[in-house]
Amino acid sequence: MTRSNPRSDPAALSAAFSRAVDLSALKRPAGPAGPAAGAPRPAWVADVTEANFPAEVVEKSAQNLVLVDLGSPRSPVSADVSAMMERVVAPYGGAVALARVDVDAQPRIAQAFGVQTIPTVIAVAAGQPVDAFTGEQPEAQVSTWVQSLVEAVADRLPGMAAAGAVDGAAAEAPVDPLLEQAEDALEAGDLASAITAYEALVAQNPADTEAAAALAQLRFQERAAALPADAVEQAQAAPDDLAAQFDAADLLFATGRTEESFALLVDVVSRFYGDERTATRDHLLELFALVGNDDPLVIASRRKLAAALY
Known part of the structure; x- marks a missing residue:
């Protein structure tokens, strides 16, 4: 075009x-x-x-x-x-x-x-x-x-x-076979196959924002399914364990406690430096994208993130 x-x-x-x-x-x-x-x-x-x-x-x-x-x-x-x-x-x-x-x-x-x-x-x-x-x-x-x-x-x-x-x-209008494959996999509860199909869709057309957004959602669901039920408690017990903080933020996000999830990661950004701070920022931006960058909570949390970074 x-x-x-x-x-x-x-x-x-x-x-x-x-x-x-x-x-x-x-x-x-x-x-x-x-x-x-x-x-x-x-x-x-x-x-x-x-x-x-x-x-x-x-x-x-x-x-x-x-x-x-x-x-x-x-x-x-x-x-x-x-x-x-x-x-x-x-x-x-x-x-x-x-x-x-x-x-x-x-x-x-x-x-x-x-x-x-x-x-x-x-x-x-x-x-x-x-x-x-x-x-x-x-x-x-x-x-x-x-x-x-x-x-x-x-x-x-x-x-x-x-x-x-x-x-x-x-x-x-014809439907992309990869999209049909992804939808069939989701109906069958096969999350891994659905992710593979969406990965192929995005590789075929990197500008397809709808497929990219769906892929991000599915990848998060896959990650959230493997989280320990006590991830928040583990993070509180080990405040310097970056992986534990990420797991806690993901569990909070997956269970609808979005504002707490964002606040946890903003706090981590303020406490870590170098590559760890960058990784935390990127993790938070990924969660922002799942909600939508126009969401009021995301906008407010972006301001807090900027303050923590600079």
């Missing part, structure tokens, strides 16, 4: 991007359209040339979201992306159109979009590009990107609203 991750608000329409692309040179046919290339395809998939660009992209995008797939027969990745895009748009039943462009045969279209890398997929709505991605991306990630775009533009494009694109596609 123009931004590297389709989940990072990909549907926010880029005014700067829209102004940077001038499609006016392609709004008049350059000559008679040639025969469509390739095997028969669904009605919502079209091979686009300069001749049919006005109808298949400019005019169609006044009614529906159009995804312009610019690739080359010289690029194996282009073929993979084109096949993936056909699968991604299929659930929308024509509410989202796929326009394929062979940049070798139609260089002026690529030039009009300012494309420098292939494959590139550009989303067009109401005659203007609104977002894009280049190269090969995970299919589930692209599906999420398309759905976000649909939700952003559906109320402005009459063809999509009439087709019920948002409701229909949301129900049929």
Whole structure:
């Protein structure tokens, strides 16, 4: 996507991007359209040339979201992306159109979009590009990107609203197999397998904040399950034992005594120095993230942490 991750608000329409692309040179046919290339395809998939660009992209995008797939027969990745895009748009039943462009045969279209890398997929709505991605991306990630775009533009494009694109596609959007694996493992009570699946999800897409947050929660649950029931008492009996302090803070956190957990670690920060202080700070920041950085208790505890550090 123009931004590297389709989940990072990909549907926010880029005014700067829209102004940077001038499609006016392609709004008049350059000559008679040639025969469509390739095997028969669904009605919502079209091979686009300069001749049919006005109808298949400019005019169609006044009614529906159009995804312009610019690739080359010289690029194996282009073929993979084109096949993936056909699968991604299929659930929308024509509410989202796929326009394929062979940049070798139609260089002026690529030039009009300012494309420098292939494959590139550009989303067009109401005659203007609104977002894009280049190269090969995970299919589930692209599906999420398309759905976000649909939700952003559906109320402005009459063809999509009439087709019920948002409701229909949301129900049929493919789920990442790793996410299904993680959910199945959680239902079976297999925490270790769920963690492994989420680790793979995060490795596949480090910008997936939802998967990262879920992984952090599961890792904490795994750690908390191994805590001794008397961890708080052990920490009180050994105030210089850093590991014991961490266990006590985790047990307090896991049992809903969040404020006490934070206060314990802030106190440890004020009593330790060097690597031990750094480790304590990092442990506390990890617990902050589990609660959420906008939580009032986290905000107040951050101030106390800063005072203890400096």
